[in-house]
Amino acid sequence: MVNIFVLIKQVPGTHNLEIDKKNGALIREGIETMINPDDLYALELGLKLKERYGGNTTALTMGPSQAEFALRECLAMGVDEAIHVCDQIFAYSDTLQTTLVLKEVFDKIKNYDLIITGSQTSDSSTGQVPYQLSEALDIPLITDIFSIELKNGFVQCQRNFGHESQNIQVELPIILRVRKHFNKPRPLSLLGIKKAFEKGIKKFDFNSLNCPDSIDGCNKSPTRVVKTEKISLQRKNEIIKGTITEKIQKIIEIIQEHGIEKIWVGGAHE
C-alpha cells in the first residue's frame, strides 16, 4: 500500500494573456484554465503505480477556489482523492511560500510515501517547488527517471545522468520530479467525469493547517515579480541581390558569420 500524492497546478489555457497595466501582473480572471501540462505526466505515473502496486492516489493543489475544477479533472482521470489548499492569505505566494504551505499540509497528512510532481509550470516556469519541498520535508528528491519499480518500501529507478544512466535505490518516502513526455497521459473517460463529481474534495485553509505566522503569500514572499512584459520578436529582413551564385555565396557568408563553419551544399546522398 503506497500513499501517492501528485502535486498539480491550474494554469491559464492560453499563452496570450493580457497584462494588467496597473500592477504588471497577468490578468487571470475569466480566462480558460487547464491543468499544467507537465503535471499530467506526474498524474499518469501516479495512476500507473497505483494500478501496478495498489495503494491510494491523491491529487493536491494550492490555488484559488476555481482550482477545484482542475482537481475534478484529476478525479476524472482516476485519482482516488483530491485536496484543495485554499486561503486568501496564500494568494501571491512565491515558490518558497508555496513550499512552506505544502510542508504544513504534508506534516498534517503524515502518511505519505511518494510525492510526484511535474517538471515545471507553464505559467511561471520556475520548477523550484520539488527541490524546495524535498528540503522542507527532509526527504530525497529523484529527477529525470525513465523507469521505476517499488519493492518492500524501496524505490528502484533508473535515472538519466548526462550520457549515463544511474540505477538508484532509495527508501520511501521520496519526491519524484517527472520529466515531459515520460508517458502518455490517459484521456478523460465519460464515466470518470461523472464519478469525479460524486467524490468530495478535501479542503485545507490557513486555520485548519495551524499555519505559523511566517506564512503570508502576499507580504512574506521573498521573490517579487516587479513587472511582466510581452516579448515582441522581430525578424531582421535583408534582401540579397545579384545572380544565383552570388546570392548563394552571400547566404553562406551570412550563415558563417553566425558561427556555423561547415555548410553542405548540393548533391543528395554524397
Added chain:
Amino acid sequence: MVITRKTKQDKKSLEIDYKSLSDKRKLDNNPILNFEPNEQLKLLRYGVRKFAEDVLLPVAPIVDRDATFNWETARHLAKINAWGIEVPEKYGGAQLDSISHAITIEELSRVCASTGLSVSAHNSLGVYPILRWGTDEQKERYLPALASGKMIAGFSMTEPNAGSDVKKINCLARQVGKGFLLNGSKIFVTNGGIASILIVISRYKTENGKKGMTAFILDNTMDGYEIGKLEDKMGMRGSSTTSIYFNDLFISQENVLGLISDGFKIAMNTLDVGRIGIAAQALGIARAAYEHSVEYSKRRIQFDKPIANFQGISFKLAEMATKIETARLLVYKAAHMRNQGRDISKEAAMCKYYSSQIARDITQEAIQVHGGYGYMKDLPLERYYRDAKACEIYEGTTEIMKMIISQQILRGNV
C-alpha cells in the same frame, strides 16, 4: 445595501438581513431558465474536446480521403466510454443523460464528423432501442459488448423504394414455427459494414395471417445476412454506409425487439432520439467551420488590414455565431426534454432541421471566407461542407422534419 453594526439589536437585524440575502442568492442561482452548463458538463466538453483534438484530428482527413472506418480510433473511443454513453454502469457504460450525450457527439463531430456519425448512430439508433425495449436477457447479451465497443451497432429501415415513405418497406419476415424467415434488402445502412448487430425494421406475417411492422436484433454472423457494397459518398466518408441483404435469414423469438407489433413505434421513437444526435453532429461541424473562419479572418491581411475588419466578412461571422447559438439552444432543449421523459417528436425535428440547415449554410460561408484556400483540400473546409450536407438528408430529410413539425402544430402541439 450598507450594514453598519452599532448595538446588540442591530446585530440581530443584521442576521436576518444576511438570511434574506442568502435566500435571494439561492433564487438567483436557481432561475427558471438556466443557460449555464454545470461544472460536470463543462468538464465533459473539455475532456471530449481534448480527446478529439488529440486522437481524431490526425485521422480525420485520412478516413475522409480513403473512405475507411478506423478501428484504431474505435479502440480509443472505447477507452472514454463513447460507445456506451447512456448504457447503465452495470453493463459497462457511462450512464449519462441526453445533454451529455449531445455534447459528446458535438465535440467529436467538431473534429471528425464521420466518427461523430458512427458513434451517434451506434448510441442512439443501435443501443438506445435495446435499452428502451430490450428484455433483460437481450440487455445482458448485447449491452456489455456494445458499451465496450467490442460490437458496433446500427439501425436499418431505408429500402430502395421506401425512403421518406417508411410505411412502404418491403422486407418481410414470415413466421415459420417458433421463428421468422426474413427476406429483403436494406440500403444506406449507417455502420453497415462494421456493425456486429443491426436493429432491422421489417414487415411480418404470422402463420394465422396477422401483419404489421416489427423490429429485430440481427447478428451479422447469422446465416443469410449479407453485407452489400460500400457506398461511395460525398461526405461522411469515414463512416461505413452499405446495403444489407437478407436471404432466408432465420430469426428466433428471442431476437424480436419489444412486442412483435411494435416495429413502427420503435422506429419512430428511435429516430426521434437519433435526430438529437444528428443535430449535435451538425452543430459540431458548424462550430468547426465557424471557429476556422474567425481565426482565419483575423489573420488574413488584404488591402492592408485583416479581412475580419471588412463588413462583408465580419457580418458573415456575426450571422454564423447567431445561427450556432440558436441551434445550440434547440439541441439542448430537445435533449433536456428527453431527460424529462417528454415527447420530443416536434423538438427533435426542429433541432435536426435547423442545425443541419445552418451547418450547411455556415460551412458554405466558411469556404467563402477562406476564398481559394477554402476550396483546396489542404484545409478541412470543403470536407465540412460535404459532411454537413449529409445532415440535411439522413434520419429524415429537412422536408420530412417540416412535415413532422407541422403535423404536431396542427394537432394542437403549438
